[in-house]
Amino acid sequence: MDCLFCKIVSGEVPSTKVYENDKVLAFNDINPLAPVHILVIPKKHYTSIKDVPDSEMEIIAEIHKVINHIAKEKEIDKTGFRIINNCGEDANQVVKHIHYHVLGGKKLNP
Ligand code: AMP
Ligand code: ZN
Numbered sequence: 165m166d167c168l169f170c171k172i173v174s175g176e177v178p179s180t181k182v183y184e185n186d187k188v189l190a191f192n193d194i195n196p197l198a199p200v201h202i203l204v205i206p207k208k209h210y211t212s213i214k215d216v217p218d219s220e221m222e223i224i225a226e227i228h229k230v231i232n233h234i235a236k237e238k239e240i241d242k243t244g245f246r247i248i249n250n251c252g253e254d255a256n257q258v259v260k261h262i263h264y265h266v267l268g269g270k271k272l273n274p
Contacts, residue, residue: 165209169261173207183237187223188230190266199269200238200245204230210262212251231266240268 171177172191179191182202193201206223210216216224228247235241245268250257 167209167261168259169203169205169263170209173205183230183234185230187226190230190234193265198267198272200240200267202234202238202266204234204264204266205261211260212257212262213249214251216262227264231264234266235268238268244268246272 168177172179173189181189181191183190183204187207188204189207190202190204193203204227206227208223210223213224231247232241235245245266248265248267249262250265
């Protein structure tokens with residue numbers, strides 16, 4: 165499948181990895197909008213949250229566990245951070261492999 169983030173999972177496209185386990189990968193966004201801007205993705209391809217069946221929804225909990233872990237490691241757990249998931253056209257989802265943006269390290273716009 166011609167998917168940029170699947171290629172990042174396989175290593176075909178390089179990334180700066182922040183965290184990895186058997187199900188989830190986190191890496192720095194190539195165009196950071198904050199001092200901390202990390203993308204957290206499932207290694208399995210889902211186009212968006214609409215593509216995740218109810219029976220596989222535990223992957224979303226796993227992603228949020230990883231986000232908490234990263235927030236502590238990057239020391240933004242006390243100052244706060246924002247989690248963004250763009251889903252579909254109106255949200256301007258560009259990469260069609262579900263991903264959660266984690267933004268922090270500065271006071272973000274309201
Ligand atoms: P979205 O608009 O939610 O689909 O966001 C896609 C994000 O992927 C953007 O913030 C891009 O900067 C980021 N991005 C695109 N290509 C890469 C790449 N090769 N490595 C890391 N991040 C990327
Ligand atoms: Zn993919």
